[in-house]
Amino acid sequence: MEKISIIDAKNYVNEKVKIGVWLTNKRSSGKIAFLQLRDGSAFFQGVVVKSNVSEETFKLAKEVKQEASLYVVGTIHEDSRSHFGYEIEIEEIEIVGESENYPITPKEHGTDFLMDHRHLWLRSKRQYAIMQIRNEMIRATYEFFNKEGFIKFDAPILTGSAPEGTTELFHTEYFDKDAYLSQSGQLYEEAGAMAYGKVFSFGPTFRAEKSKTRRHLIEFWMIEPEMAFMHQEESLEIQERYIAFLVQGVLDNCDYALTILERDKDVLKKYTKLPFPRISYDEAIKILQDSKEFPNITWGEDFGSPEETYLANQFEQPVFVLNYPKAIKPFYMKPHPTRDDVVICADLLAPEGYGEIIGGSERAVDPEYLEKQIQKAGLDSKEYQWYLDLRRYGSVPHAGFGLGLERAVTWITGESHIREAIPFPRLLNRIYP
Ligand code: ATP
Ligand code: MG
Numbered sequence: 126m127e128k129i130s131i132i133d134a135k136n137y138v139n140e141k142v143k144i145g146v147w148l149t150n151k152r153s154s155g156k157i158a159f160l161q162l163r164d165g166s167a168f169f170q171g172v173v174v175k176s177n178v179s180e181e182t183f184k185l186a187k188e189v190k191q192e193a194s195l196y197v198v199g200t201i202h203e204d205s206r207s208h209f210g211y212e213i214e215i216e217e218i219e220i221v222g223e224s225e226n227y228p229i230t231p232k233e234h235g236t237d238f239l240m241d242h243r244h245l246w247l248r249s250k251r252q253y254a255i256m257q258i259r260n261e262m263i264r265a266t267y268e269f270f271n272k273e274g275f276i277k278f279d280a281p282i283l284t285g286s287a288p289e290g291t292t293e294l295f296h297t298e299y300f301d302k303d304a305y306l307s308q309s310g311q312l313y314e315e316a317g318a319m320a321y322g323k324v325f326s327f328g329p330t331f332r333a334e335k336s337k338t339r340r341h342l343i344e345f346w347m348i349e350p351e352m353a354f355m356h357q358e359e360s361l362e363i364q365e366r367y368i369a370f371l372v373q374g375v376l377d378n379c380d381y382a383l384t385i386l387e388r389d390k391d392v393l394k395k396y397t398k399l400p401f402p403r404i405s406y407d408e409a410i411k412i413l414q415d416s417k418e419f420p421n422i423t424w425g426e427d428f429g430s431p432e433e434t435y436l437a438n439q440f441e442q443p444v445f446v447l448n449y450p451k452a453i454k455p456f457y458m459k460p461h462p463t464r465d466d467v468v469i470c471a472d473l474l475a476p477e478g479y480g481e482i483i484g485g486s487e488r489a490v491d492p493e494y495l496e497k498q499i500q501k502a503g504l505d506s507k508e509y510q511w512y513l514d515l516r517r518y519g520s521v522p523h524a525g526f527g528l529g530l531e532r533a534v535t536w537i538t539g540e541s542h543i544r545e546a547i548p549f550p551r552l553l554n555r556i557y558p
């Protein structure tokens with residue numbers, strides 16, 4: 126008899142197997158008990174028929190508590206009524222670990238209660254589905270960038286200088302010096318691109334976001350590709366191919382998770398159609414000014430969530446907004462060749478109200494221009510000499526972008542809040558558990 130995972134049940138129909146599981150829920154009558162089981166790989170039902178098992182086994186089935194861990198031995202059957210398609214007819218039960226009264230019961234709980242019990246909440250079905258999709262997106266990310274000839278090139282988490290303004294920075298001590306937790310690995314990725322051509326980093330980034338929104342975490346994971354000998358238009362093509370690849374990966378490999386989340390697959394399929402529409406910042410301003418909601422927006426303003434949501438709602442696919450005003454973008458973006466007031470950049474806005482999922486740009490290559498921009502931004506140019514070296518020794522056109530993993534997971538899973546897109550979310554006022 127083989128010890129298997131629930132997810133492999135389809136290969137063992139009518140066979141006797143052993144599975145290590147936890148009990149998530151149960152109901153029973155005098156003659157039959159239905160045990161809802163999970164093992165991490167999937168969820169399914171175990172059926173215990175009194176007349177087919179020992180008295181002791183049926184008693185165990187009736188008395189076992191929620192989240193107790195068990196070994197069950199039984200025969201796999203098809204079960205067309207369930208999401209999963211299979212169930213196990215249990216013959217023997219062995220208790221591995223008893224459970225106390227489990228705090229998360231099948232009734233509804235408030236968000237604060239669930240967040241306080243995040244370490245247990247992760248065991249529930251929806252959380253399982255979200256983590257499966259997150260995992261698939263990470264897997265597909267590696268596959269995509271490997272296939273496209275990128276190497277993974279990780280940026281440091283501890284940095285010695287404060288890149289983009291100081292309000293969102295976490296400060297720490299580095300022996301007798303100051304250090305900051307990384308807000309973005311981009312500048313280091315540029316060094317990587319000059320060394321190895323096409324690189325990407327994937328790691329945690331930290332921002333002391335002082336406001337509560339559904340889209341911002343304090344600690345989130347960012348994927349940051351950077352490409353040498355590449356202009357912005359080619360970068361946009363990589364970005365849209367990457368997004369389509371992520372969505373296709375989820376459609377191909379996460380059918381069960383999407384079903385649990387009741388995510389509409391036809392909606393997701395639209396996000397695999399390329400190209401994505403492109404509008405300029407100027408056009409975006411015009412669209413907003415012509416709307417009922419934002420008639421008073423003026424050229425030069427940055428977009429917040431409501432503006433991004435309105436703009437994205439005009440399209441069925443994600444939309445690129447190109448060339449924002451120079452004044453609201455970081456110092457390293459390439460100035461427009463014929464216009465003084467905008468830079469060569471793009472934000473990719475997701476439909477369905479999820480806002481910016483990618484921010485990217487072509488990078489400025491002229492060291493004198495950059496040095497001036499660094500000073501204008503109030504940064505200490507001594508700390509950026511290494512960065513300016515990248516322009517002094519064989520500078521080339523290059524571009525890159527950053528995608529927030531959890532932002533994208535929230536969108537693709539159709540969840541309403543980013544806190545469920547990461548195992549242990551760090552939020553304003555929450556660092557427990
Ligand atoms: P936003 O406008 O939403 O605050 P941003 O422009 O500050 O985002 P970038 O610096 O461009 O963000 O970072 C690149 C990507 O990282 C964003 O497009 C988004 O997907 C993600 N991101 C940024 N901030 C957060 C955050 N606090 N939590 C989760 N993801 C984030
Ligand atoms: Mg921000």
Ligand code: MG
Pocket residue numbers: 481484
């Ligand atoms: Mg933004």
Ligand code: MG
Pocket residue numbers: 472481483484485
């Ligand atoms: Mg951005």
